[in-house]
Amino acid sequence: MVESSRIAAQDGLRADARRNRERVLAAARAVFAEHGIDAPMATVARRAGVGVATLYRHFPTRDALVRDAFAQQMDTCVRALTEALAAPDPWQGFQQLIETVCALQREERGFPAAFVAAFPESTSEHAQSRQRAERDFTTLVRRAQASGALRADFHPSDLAVVLLAHCGLVATLPGDGAASRRLVAYLLQSFRADTANEPLPPPTALALRSLPIAADSPQRQRAPRA
Amino acid sequence: MVESSRIAAQDGLRADARRNRERVLAAARAVFAEHGIDAPMATVARRAGVGVATLYRHFPTRDALVRDAFAQQMDTCVRALTEALAAPDPWQGFQQLIETVCALQREERGFPAAFVAAFPESTSEHAQSRQRAERDFTTLVRRAQASGALRADFHPSDLAVVLLAHCGLVATLPGDGAASRRLVAYLLQSFRADTANEPLPPPTALALRSLPIAADSPQRQRAPRA
DNA sequence: GGCCAAACGGACGATTGCGTCCACTTAGGA
């Protein structure tokens, strides 16, 4: 679903338009990572070195920009699911899947918010691919449960629980990979049927009090329409 | 730290001022629950039936309003910690503490965001009480570990991991108690040294796709200053 | 009851972000 430059070459856009489009996408990723996905469109445009009008011509709404900016990451998620299904050991696949998606959320700042925001996107195309993803994931869960590795009462919707919780964590503590890894480890451990205590990744160095970024900066709740 | 009406009676405020103050606090809780803590101040004022100026006179900044609006909830958290320390079984205390705080976050919409936002508040007074809370919690953890119920590699900073993750979850899925309960159950289970599989609370009825509220409405990342 | 400081409320100027309009530029085929 990502337009590689090869595909883009066939999209009928003029060379400069294509160039600008890519610039805007790159700028959007950078700005969204830094200021959250509600950063002013003008900031993205400035960062890309183009005018606002150019930005709006390519991406009529903020959501369109966000979606396209993180299309690659979304694709990686989809691919991870496919690979998980293909894995010989379903539990391995399950574990890999969750770790991959969480790593993505952790590393690509701004992606978590985009991920959550994109959820209810009920575009015909997106709805379809999501439905397929849900079906595939359910299959994976069944297999992993049948193999005895995944606890029987794990419910496919628990994936949302994991991802949204993890999203929230990395949104609040951006850059704290340790915390994210710990959460994932704790959860994966809970999901195993035979819950032997496996060693955890090291805890974050941050104490409870030192959340330097969370407060004055990016994310907090947001009021849409008063 | 909460001004009960008794204490308020001695605060030298005129009767109408005191009344308005309480009205504003109540309105703030309601509005913040409904629209997030970034809801326009004017909305809070209107809901309270007072003018903006009155609101600003009592609470010069939005943060002051948020802090005071959720002071009661914060207190409950502190009390929960005290009770946890007093519990005969340290594991019980630990479990209770986490469940209480998460229940609070789950039930009082808007509180989670306030909770996170309040974290780095380095007010002299608040810093002190937080330090004390951290010390107490560490004590609780040590005791629970000594009793053999809490896994040895649990680190006090994991509390932040739990609370922030849970925050994120309930912020995205407000009103979904099931998801919140599941997360808490999964995590608590991971924290036990002897990880027997205990039954989980029922999963949420929501499938991955149906996040009716998350998208167009309240919370997503937010850009502060471009 | 009367007085006055405390409290009130809404209008207002400032700031910020959005998205469009239009005059100018340029890519690339003829």
Add this chain to the structure above:
DNA sequence: TCCTAAGTGGACGCAATCGTCCGTTTGGCC
């Protein structure tokens, strides 16, 4: 090289929110 349609950029009008200023009201002491 020239021509034209596609592309560009920034100025502009609109809307929302902020926080203050100031004329009016009212609680509560004398």
